[in-house]
Amino acid sequence: MTGRLDAYRAKRDFTRTSEPDGEAPMVRQAEHLRFVVQKHDATRLHYDLRLEVDGVFRSWAVTRGPSLDPAEKRLAVEVEDHPLEYGDFEGTIPEDVYGGGTVMVWDRGFWAPEDGADPAAALEDGHLKLMLVGSKLKGSWALVRMKPRKGETRHNWLLIKHRDQWATPEKDVLRHDRSVASGRTMAAITKGKDPGPSPFLGREARFGAAARWSSRQPEKPSAVSATPAAVSARRAPTFDVSAPKLTHPDRILWPDVGLTKHDLAEYLLSVAPRMIEHCYGRPCSFVRAPDGIGSETFFQRHAMRGQPKSIHSVVLDEAHEPYLEVD
Numbered sequence: 123m124t125g126r127l128d129a130y131r132a133k134r135d136f137t138r139t140s141e142p143d144g145e146a147p148m149v150r151q152a153e154h155l156r157f158v159v160q161k162h163d164a165t166r167l168h169y170d171l172r173l174e175v176d177g178v179f180r181s182w183a184v185t186r187g188p189s190l191d192p193a194e195k196r197l198a199v200e201v202e203d204h205p206l207e208y209g210d211f212e213g214t215i216p217e218d219v220y221g222g223g224t225v226m227v228w229d230r231g232f233w234a235p236e237d238g239a240d241p242a243a244a245l246e247d248g249h250l251k252l253m254l255v256g257s258k259l260k261g262s263w264a265l266v267r268m269k270p271r272k273g274e275t276r277h278n279w280l281l282i283k284h285r286d287q288w289a290t291p292e293k294d295v296l297r298h299d300r301s302v303a304s305g306r307t308m309a310a311i312t313k314g315k316d317p318g319p320s321p322f323l324g325r326e327a328r329f330g331a332a333a334r335w336s337s338r339q340p341e342k343p344s345a346v347s348a349t350p351a352a353v354s355a356r357r358a359p360t361f362d363v364s365a366p367k368l369t370h371p372d373r374i375l376w377p378d379v380g381l382t383k384h385d386l387a388e389y390l391l392s393v394a395p396r397m398i399e400h401c402y403g404r405p406c407s408f409v410r411a412p413d414g415i416g417s418e419t420f421f422q423r424h425a426m427r428g429q430p431k432s433i434h435s436v437v438l439d440e441a442h443e444p445y446l447e448v449d
C-alpha cells in the first residue's frame with residue numbers, strides 16, 4: 123500500500139503539522155467499506171467525499187456539495203488519497219497551513235460498489251456505481267469521470283444521485299448542517315466548543331472539541347516537568363498531557379534513593395512527549411508494583427477493577443480477552 127499516500131505526504135511537512143501521516147494507522151477493521159463527507163470551509167467552501175478503497179480514502183472535493191436531485195450533477199474534483207484516520211478529524215486547520223479552515227464530519231457511514239464491481243477497477247474505468255448508507259446520504263449514486271479538457275491536469279468527476287426512494291428534487295440535503303460526529307455547527311467547531319467528535323474509523327476518540335492541526339511545538343521536557351502543561355505530540359494533535367490527581371503523592375516508591383510517587387509522576391510528564399507516540403493506540407502490558415519496586419511485581423494485560431478512567435480496553439481478536447490502552 124506504500125505509494126498510495128505519497129501525494130498526500132508530499133503536500134505536508136509532518137514536522138510542522140500534526141495531521142496523520144498514515145504511517146501507523148490506528149483504524150479499526152470493518153466488515154464494510156466506509157465513507158465520510160467532510161464539510162471544509164477552506165479558501166472556498168466544499169464537501170470532501172472520501173471512499174474507502176484498498177486501505178485508503180479515495181477523495182473528491184465536491185464544490186457545491188452532494189444533491190439528492192438526480193438532475194443535479196455535482197462537480198467532484200479528484201484530490202489526493204487520504205489516510206483512513208483522516209475521516210475522524212473535525213476541527214480547524216490553521217490558515218497558514220495547506221487546507222486551512224474548519225472541517226466538519228458532515229456525513230459518514232458505509233458504502234458498496236453496485237453489481238459487485240471491483241471499486242479500484244471501476245474508478246480506473248472512470249465509472250463507479252455505488253450505494254451509500256450514511257446518515258444523510260443514502261441509496262444509489264454514480265461517480266463519472268469527465269473527459270479531460272486540453273491541458274487539464276486534474277481529474278474532474280460528476281457525482282450524480284440515481285433515481286430511487288431517496289432521490290428527491292426538492293429537498294436540499296445541505297440544509298442538514300450539523301456534524302454527524304458531534305452535532306455541532308461549523309461555528310461551534312471553529313470555536314472548539316464541546317462535545318468533540320465521536321470516532322468512527324479509529325478505535326477511540328483522537329480529536330477533542332478544540333482540535334487544531336497546529337505547528338508542532340519544539341519539545342522542551344524541562345518546561346513540561348515543572349508544570350503539567352499541555353503538550354502537543356506528533357500524530358496526536360489534541361493530547362493534553364496533564365498530571366493525574368495522585369493519592370499519596372509522598373509515598374516512597376524507591377526507598378534506597380528516596381523517590382516518591384510524585385517524583386515518578388513528574389518524570390513521566392517529562393518523557394510523555396516522546397513516549398506517547400509509541401504508546402498511543404497500541405495495547406500495552408503493565409508491570410505492576412503495588413508494594414513498591416522492591417516487592418513483588420506482576421504483569422497486567424487485561425482490565426482490573428478500580429483502574430483509572432484513562433485506561434480502557436481494546437478488543438484485538440475474539441480469541442483473547444480485551445487488552446489495555448492508555449489515553
Ligand code: MN
Pocket residue numbers: 162164168170183221
Ligand atoms: Mn478539502
